[in-house]
Amino acid sequence: MKFKKYSMILFFILFMAIIYSLGIIKFNNWHNTMTKLHMEQIEDCKSRKEEYSKEEEREYCSKKLKHQEFVISYAETKKYYDDFIPFSSNFFIIFLIVLASCYYNSKYLKNNIISYDLARENYKKVKYKIFSRAWVSALVVPFFMVIKLIICFVLCFYQKGTTDILLWETTSTFNALYLFVDIFIALVDCLIITNICIVVMRKQHHFILSSILSYLCVIGIELFLEIVIDGLLINKIFGTDFGLVFNIITFGHFPDSYGIAPPLLVSLGIFIVTSLFVMRSYQDKEQLVIDCESNS
Amino acid sequence: MKLIKFSFLFLVAVILVETVSVFAGNTIPSTGIVPLFAEIPAGKTITFSNYTKGSDLNAQSYQFNTAKTTITNPCPSCKFKITLYNGKNNQLGSVTGKTGDNIYFDSKYNNVSAAPGDYHISVKRDQVTAVTSVETGNWYIAKANPKAVFQN
Numbered sequence: 302m303k304f305k306k307y308s309m310i311l312f313f314i315l316f317m318a319i320i321y322s323l324g325i326i327k328f329n330n331w332h333n334t335m336t337k338l339h340m341e342q343i344e345d346c347k348s349r350k351e352e353y354s355k356e357e358e359r360e361y362c363s364k365k366l367k368h369q370e371f372v373i374s375y376a377e378t379k380k381y382y383d384d385f386i387p388f389s390s391n392f393f394i395i396f397l398i399v400l401a402s403c404y405y406n407s408k409y410l411k412n413n414i415i416s417y418d419l420a421r422e423n424y425k426k427v428k429y430k431i432f433s434r435a436w437v438s439a440l441v442v443p444f445f446m447v448i449k450l451i452i453c454f455v456l457c458f459y460q461k462g463t464t465d466i467l468l469w470e471t472t473s474t475f476n477a478l479y480l481f482v483d484i485f486i487a488l489v490d491c492l493i494i495t496n497i498c499i500v501v502m503r504k505q506h507h508f509i510l511s512s513i514l515s516y517l518c519v520i521g522i523e524l525f526l527e528i529v530i531d532g533l534l535i536n537k538i539f540g541t542d543f544g545l546v547f548n549i550i551t552f553g554h555f556p557d558s559y560g561i562a563p564p565l566l567v568s569l570g571i572f573i574v575t576s577l578f579v580m581r582s583y584q585d586k587e588q589l590v591i592d593c594e595s596n597s
Numbered sequence: 598m599k600l601i602k603f604s605f606l607f608l609v610a611v612i613l614v615e616t617v618s619v620f621a622g623n624t625i626p627s628t629g630i631v632p633l634f635a636e637i638p639a640g641k642t643i644t645f646s647n648y649t650k651g652s653d654l655n656a657q658s659y660q661f662n663t664a665k666t667t668i669t670n671p672c673p674s675c676k677f678k679i680t681l682y683n684g685k686n687n688q689l690g691s692v693t694g695k696t697g698d699n700i701y702f703d704s705k706y707n708n709v710s711a712a713p714g715d716y717h718i719s720v721k722r723d724q725v726t727a728v729t730s731v732e733t734g735n736w737y738i739a740k741a742n743p744k745a746v747f748q749n
Contacts (some may be wrong), residue, residue, distance in 0.1 A: 306706050331687075331688060334687055335689075335707075336711065338683075338687075338712075339707055339709055342709065342712055355654075357653065357654045357655070358654060360654075360698060361654040361708070362712050365708065368706045368707060371706075371707055372704075372706040372707065373704065373707075374704065374706075377704055380691065380693075381688070381691075384680070384688065384691065384746025390640055391640075391725040392639075392640050392725070402749070432673070472679060497643055513716070521673050523727045524728075527666075527726060527727055528668050528728070529669060529726050531668060531669060532667075532669060533665075533668070536668065536669045536670075539690050542669050542671075542672045542674045542675065543674075544669070545674055545675065545724065548724065548725070549728065550725045550726075550727070551724045551725040551726070552725075554676075554723050554724050554748060555724075556674065556676070558674035558676070558695065559674070
């Protein structure tokens with residue numbers, strides 16, 4: 302029964318594990334190719350035996366011969382590993398989050414299992430069971446973002462180029478705080494998506510329809526944030542592109558041009574608003590039971 | 598009802614499928630700089646065709662000139678990711694930046710992009726967005742770019 306409850310989440314986790322593994326294989330192939338290319342260029346420079354026809358050639362070869370090993374930093378490892386993970390488009394990942402959130406809960410409501418549960422447990426407990434089953438799927442993306450950091454560290458270590466983390470170069474877009482906020486925003490954004498699913502499932506108990514409707518709602522809300530809030534309000538009135546921070550689908554690449562606080566606060570604000578909608582839509586126990594009973 | 602279901606499924610499929618547009622253009626201008634214009638639909642990547650680099654041995658870099666979206670014009674904070682490929686599809690490096698940035702594709706430790714060969718680049722919006730974005734910039738393929746800096 303437990304397996305059935307979480308089968309879509311397990312599928313999501315398995316899918317993420319597979320694409321991350323493929324990413325490692327592709328990264329290794331890329332690293333081998335780059336090392337080979339780098340070595341060929343070094344051999345070419347060595348074969349010239351200091352006889353250069355142009356000053357540019359001398360400069361190029363002196364640079365090459367100075368760094369004979371193909372070295373990549375932790376930040377670069379993360380950047381390239383990100384590039385090599387297939388099917389990692391946020392639009393696709395959001396669809397998987399929606400499927401995982403809707404799968405068991407929609408069946409639970411459609412088959413009126415809630416009525417049996419209400420005979421044994423109070424409504425508050427049943428309600429939070431529904432919410433928590435959906436919220437579990439929001440943990441997958443941030444969990445794999447942490448796994449990604451570990452994988453990149455291991456790859457960096459394994460590729461010998463940087464056996465220490467000394468090549469960690471703190472930049473405005475790459476430091477420990479940035480990475481932590483990136484993961485935290487991803488968690489909040491995923492919770493927003495699952496909240497939208499919970500609200501949609503209140504009215505639509507059919508799994509496929511509720512999944513598609515939830516997905517379209519997420520895209521619709523994103524369009525509203527980008528077109529109305531960003532484009533028509535902030536950009537047209539204040540003449541700034543600050544509205545970029547109003548984004549719920551850009552987890553993993555949050556807009557940091559205005560610092561880390563605005564996107565974090567905006568995400569938290571939208572999460573609170575969607576949570577209020579969730580609480581409100583499940584407030585009326587009788588109506589929910591009637592809606593579930595009407596399915597049969 | 599079935600029609601509505603299939604319409605929804607088709608719409609979702611259209612949103613999910615990632616297509617790649619290819620623009621023509623092969624000869625490096627005499628300046629050694631290739632000006633680029635990329636109109637990028639939501640979630641898509643634009644790939645440009647190959648340019649053959651000679652033996653100038655200049656490290657390649659990219660200068661981000663302007664950016665806008667369907668609703669935000671200009672958009673100086675919009676970030677784009679430019680990826681440099683060598684040969685058929687061998688990724689050499691990538692840079693992420695916003696208007697005004699000027700970045701080398703190579704890292705401090707490896708200058709692999711200076712060698713002669715066939716190169717092409719692809720452009721995508723770094724932040725995930727549901728609107729179309731436009732990016733213009735200069736790709737310094739065969740010319741030194743003293744203003745460029747290393748990323749990471």
